[in-house]
Amino acid sequence: MEKLIYKRIRNLLAVAVIVIFNLPVSYSQGGLTLGQAMDIAESNSPSMKRTRLSLIRSQENLNAQNAALKSSFSLTLNPIGYNQNRAFNDLISKWNSTRTTESYGLFTVSQPIVFTDARLSLINRFGYKDSYSEYTDQTTKGFSNNLSLSLDQPLFTYNRTKLQLKQLQLALENSQLNYAIQLLALERQVAQAFYYVYQQQQSLEISNQAFLNMQQSYEIIRIKVDAGISAREEMFQAELNLATTKSDFENQQVSLENARDDFKILIGMSLYDDFIVLPDISVDTVKVDISFAIDQGLKNRMELRQREISIETSEFELIQTKALNEFRGSLGLSIGLFGDNEKFVNVYANPTDNENISLSLTIPLWDWGERKSRIRATEASIEMANITFEEEQSNIILSVRKVYRNLLNLQNQIEIARQSVINAQLTYDLNLEKYRNGDLTGMDLNIYQNQLSERQLSFTNSLISYKLELLNLKIQTLYDFEKKEAISPVMSIN
Numbered sequence: 001m002e003k004l005i006y007k008r009i010r011n012l013l014a015v016a017v018i019v020i021f022n023l024p025v026s027y028s029q030g031g032l033t034l035g036q037a038m039d040i041a042e043s044n045s046p047s048m049k050r051t052r053l054s055l056i057r058s059q060e061n062l063n064a065q066n067a068a069l070k071s072s073f074s075l076t077l078n079p080i081g082y083n084q085n086r087a088f089n090d091l092i093s094k095w096n097s098t099r100t101t102e103s104y105g106l107f108t109v110s111q112p113i114v115f116t117d118a119r120l121s122l123i124n125r126f127g128y129k130d131s132y133s134e135y136t137d138q139t140t141k142g143f144s145n146n147l148s149l150s151l152d153q154p155l156f157t158y159n160r161t162k163l164q165l166k167q168l169q170l171a172l173e174n175s176q177l178n179y180a181i182q183l184l185a186l187e188r189q190v191a192q193a194f195y196y197v198y199q200q201q202q203s204l205e206i207s208n209q210a211f212l213n214m215q216q217s218y219e220i221i222r223i224k225v226d227a228g229i230s231a232r233e234e235m236f237q238a239e240l241n242l243a244t245t246k247s248d249f250e251n252q253q254v255s256l257e258n259a260r261d262d263f264k265i266l267i268g269m270s271l272y273d274d275f276i277v278l279p280d281i282s283v284d285t286v287k288v289d290i291s292f293a294i295d296q297g298l299k300n301r302m303e304l305r306q307r308e309i310s311i312e313t314s315e316f317e318l319i320q321t322k323a324l325n326e327f328r329g330s331l332g333l334s335i336g337l338f339g340d341n342e343k344f345v346n347v348y349a350n351p352t353d354n355e356n357i358s359l360s361l362t363i364p365l366w367d368w369g370e371r372k373s374r375i376r377a378t379e380a381s382i383e384m385a386n387i388t389f390e391e392e393q394s395n396i397i398l399s400v401r402k403v404y405r406n407l408l409n410l411q412n413q414i415e416i417a418r419q420s421v422i423n424a425q426l427t428y429d430l431n432l433e434k435y436r437n438g439d440l441t442g443m444d445l446n447i448y449q450n451q452l453s454e455r456q457l458s459f460t461n462s463l464i465s466y467k468l469e470l471l472n473l474k475i476q477t478l479y480d481f482e483k484k485e486a487i488s489p490v491m492s493i494n
Contacts, residue, residue: 032275034194037267041190042183044268051182058175062168069112069161076106078127089135097134102127117161118153145347148336148354155329158319167316174309177302184475191471193263195464198279200256202460206453207249213432214238214245217445220436234441241446279467285411286470286481290404293477297396300478300486304396307389314382321378325364325371332358396476403473410466417459424448424455 042048081104086097104127111120125146132139154160218238225235264271298304336354339347364371431448434440470482479486 030273030275031278033278034191034280037194037263037277038187038190040269041186041267045186045266046268048182048186051179055172055175055179058168058172062172065165065168069114069165071109071111074108074110076108078102078104078106092135094135098132100129100131102129102131104128112161114159114161114165116153117159118151121150121152123148123150142340142342143344143347144338144340146336146338146354148334150332150334150356153331153333155331157326157328158323163316163319167313170309170312174306177306177309181302181306188468188471188475190267191468193259193266194277195279195468197256197259197263198277199457199460199464200252200259201276203457204249204252204256206456207245207252210449210453211242211245211249213428213449214242214446217432217435218242224438229438237441237443241443244446245449279464286407288404288407288473288481290401293400293404293473293479293481294397296477296479296486297400298393301392301396301476302478303392304389307385307392311382311385311389314378314385318375318378318382321374322371324374325367327361327363329359329361332356332360399476400473403469403476406469407466407473410462410469414459414462414466417455417462420455421452421459424452428452 081102082100084097084099086095088094089096104125107124107126109122112118113120123146126144128141128143130139130141218241221234221238225232260275261271263269264273269275334354334356337348337351338354339349339351341347341349428448428451431440431445435445474480474487478488
């Protein structure tokens with residue numbers, strides 16, 4: 001009898017040790033909410049890092065172009081230059097040797113004019129020259145200064161400066177939209193992975209509860225078998241059921257750890273960090289007006305603005321294509337004041353006015369139809385972009401309608417799943433009492449235990465599916481129906 005009591009105590013201790021060492025050590029782990037996970041992912045996710053760098057690149061390109069539209073200042077210095085040369089002079093029909101030493105500096109101020117695509121330049125060249133010619137056997141020395149103001153104005157063509165600036169502005173806007181779209185896509189991925197980890201946590205908890213229940217039933221049948229009330233075969237079945245639930249519990253532990261590691265990689269968390277997810281899966285019925293939802297989607301979806309940008313970009317390409325082999329001109333105006341003297345202070349003692357005006361025209365004659373074909377190709381691209389825009393509108397309407405139907409269906413499924421859990425729990429409790437009374441076999445009780453576990457998981461999954469579908473509706477419409485407010489995810493990097 002003492003041996004029997006000792007054996008029972010030893011078995012109970014063994015079971016307790018198994019439970020203690022297999023339970024998730026939640027008290028030593030940090031809790032992680034969905035919002036915290038999203039903040040980590042936005043900062044550390046590799047995909048978001050790449051998208052953020054693309055946004056920074058577009059912003060800096062626009063900053064550089066705006067800076068280029070301001071006045072630029074440059075100074076070129078040539079401290080010393082020496083040249084000795086003997087060449088045939090056609091004017092005097094003789095060979096002539098020259099020797100020149102000079103030093104000069106060139107100061108330039110250049111200002112683009114956005115309105116007309118012209119460039120206004122102020123140039124000042126100051127220098128000193130010492131020149132000897134064999135023909136005259138004379139050396140000329142002195143200072144010189146040439147101050148000029150010039151204007152270069154393109155004619156009969158499009159404004160390239162304005163077009164380039166607009167292209168960069170659209171590129172930045174597109175990068176901002178792309179960042180926001182990637183952020184929303186990441187939010188969906190993080191939410192799905194977050195709730196998947198939660199599902200695995202719940203599965204582990206449910207399998208642990210099933211393990212504890214099976215331990216309870218195992219002790220009941222063991223006591224009955226030892227007392228000779230039940231057949232020995234019932235003991236064998238109880239041992240098999242206990243081993244099966246223990247194996248399920250251990251398998252679920254592995255699944256949870258794998259899900260955690262995948263989640264860490266997704267959000268950019270260290271693989272050595274430990275956590276448990278703390279979701280809020282409380283479900284309140286959210287009323288959704290389908291017409292309002294569709295209007296919000298068509299008004300707010302950033303993909304539509306991206307399609308509009310694509311159309312505008314194609315139109316810019318058409319402008320550039322039409323400029324191929326075009327009739328164009330260029331007007332150049334320059335006025336200046338030149339002076340020279342052996343003495344520095346007398347450089348402008350006897351100044352000379354310098355004026356220059358030039359007009360050049362480029363007249364295309366024949367290009368074998370190249371320009372016409374390229375224009376038609378670009379016009380086809382514009383038409384394709386318009387079709388894509390209309391198709392995107394239809395896809396948005398279709399997506400919102402599908403999400404709306406799914407939400408209605410999921411609300412019904414949640415109520416059914418909740419009632420199923422209640423029924424399964426009552427059924428298990430009744431059959432457990434029958435098992436205690438010897439009116440039910442261990443194999444039958446295991447069936448009811450599995451049924452209860454399945455109903456609990458199904459209820460958890462239905463709640464998660466509803467939360468994810470609400471998130472999907474927010475992404476599809478850029479409107480939060482839970483908070484009843486629009487969202488604006490577009491951002492810029494200063």
